[in-house]
Amino acid sequence: MSKKAVFGIDIGGTSLKCGLFSATGNLIRKDEIPTRKEENGKYIFDDIRAYIESVLIQEDMSKDDVIGVGLGVPGSVTEDGTVNKCVNLGWGVFNVIEAAAKNLGIDESKIAVGNDANMAALGEYWQGSGVGYRSTLFVTVGTGVGGGLIIDGVPVNGANGAAAEIGHLPIIDGLDWQCTCGKTGCLEQVASATGIARLAGMNNAKEVFDAAKDGDAKALEVVEKVSMYLAKGLACVAGVTDPDVFIIGGGVSAAGEYFIERIRKYYKMLVFHPSTDTDIVLAKLGNDAGMYGAARLVLVKGI
Ligand SMILES: [Zn+2]
The missing domain is CATH 3.30.420.40 (ATPase, nucleotide binding domain)
Structure with a gap:
């Protein structure tokens, strides 16, 4: 053998x-x-x-x-x-x-x-939540926000290796926090574990989600805001690549369906109508x- x-x-x-x-x-x-x-x-x-x-x-x-x-x-x-x-x-x-x-x-x-991030995207495409789909956009929401785009089984790197780096989409207005990339207004300033904790004035993203689930008004407001911005990022991506599915992974995805259903809600509101029903699902393979x-x-x- x-x-x-x-x-x-x-x-x-x-x-x-x-x-x-x-x-x-x-x-x-x-x-x-x-x-x-x-x-x-x-x-x-x-x-x-x-x-x-x-x-x-x-x-x-x-x-x-x-x-x-x-x-x-x-x-x-x-x-x-x-x-x-x-x-x-x-x-x-x-x-x-x-x-x-x-x-x-x-x-x-x-x-x-x-x-x-591209490797995690390819892993999910191959053996995780992307099985059965032709094109997938994987988003990792952790300390920062990263991503990977797979089309027909092949990772798309882009001309400069920066394809699907959705954490640095400049879509946050009115926020002067400086990103690790040196710019302001990047998605990950808000929609990352770091950003979520900072927006809520709490120690970590888990604490924010736990408080929101318990009905804490401020935490809930932050969760809604973060979900909206993440959905806005996905809607921007859909306008360019129109993937079959968005797969959400990374540490913050431990918040589960509670988080995903909010992202779905805002995504449907924001995206160009042909892409309204694109699936948004949780990643399966975790750190593997x-x-x-x-x-x-x-x-x-x-x-
Ligand atoms: Zn940035």
């Missing part, structure tokens, strides 16, 4: 989420190892190599059984695999495919790399989405 398998590794600022998948997409095993960020993250590839070598031994596989290695990285990536400062990892500007091939001892043709997507990217590329 063929043991051919693919690694999907989501490189985050805290940990590396690693999955080993069969060629047909079944998860064989998953592991999590801490991210060593010392010395500008130079040990990360060493740790990935050690991990892969130990898994091959444990799974009784050889290097020839590895179809490829997919990597998700927290930052923008060009088509050729060059990252432009992954601040969370301490990385500068270099080609991840070349660096990974050299460090892992695996041919460059077997390595794929993508932005982490990125490693699923990274593995899928290898298979999409036909490595």
Whole structure:
């Protein structure tokens, strides 16, 4: 029996989420190892190599059984695999495919790399809430707001690697909070965990949602406002890409249907009428989405 398998590794600022998948997409095993960020993250590839070598031994596989290695990285990536400062990892500007091939001892043709939000989007498309849809727009609402657009199974990067970065849609008027990108008026200033807590004057987004569910007027006002702005962002996206479904993930999506039904309500009010009935659903894979997507990217590329 063929043991051919693919690694999907989501490189985050805290940990590396690693999955080993069969060629047909079944998860064989998953592991999590801490991210060593010392010395500008130079040990990360060493740790990935050690991990892969130990898994091959444990799974009784050889290097020839590895179809490829997919990597998700927290930052923008060009088509050729060059990252432009992954601040969370301490990385500068270099080609991840070349660096990974050299460090892992695996041919460059077997390595794929993508932005982490795009990888999470691809994971959800492949094995999560996007199954059965042709085009999906995944939105992660966490500390910030990120996104990924998948059309016919392929992540859309855009000319500058910034496609579907809906967190920086400049759609908030009358707010002078400065975004991490340096501008003001970005969606994520309001519709992120950070923005929600700040708007409500509370410690975190969960506290705001809990208070809103208990009938707290101020918290409820914030939840409505945030839902409206997020819906406005989705309506803007619908006007350009008109996806089959919006998938909402990230930490804040733990607020569940309570949050989603409000986004739906405002979306229907704001969007151009042909897109009124576009589904808006919760993500399914949670923190595993990125490693699923990274593995899928290898298979999409036909490595
Ligand atoms: Zn911004």
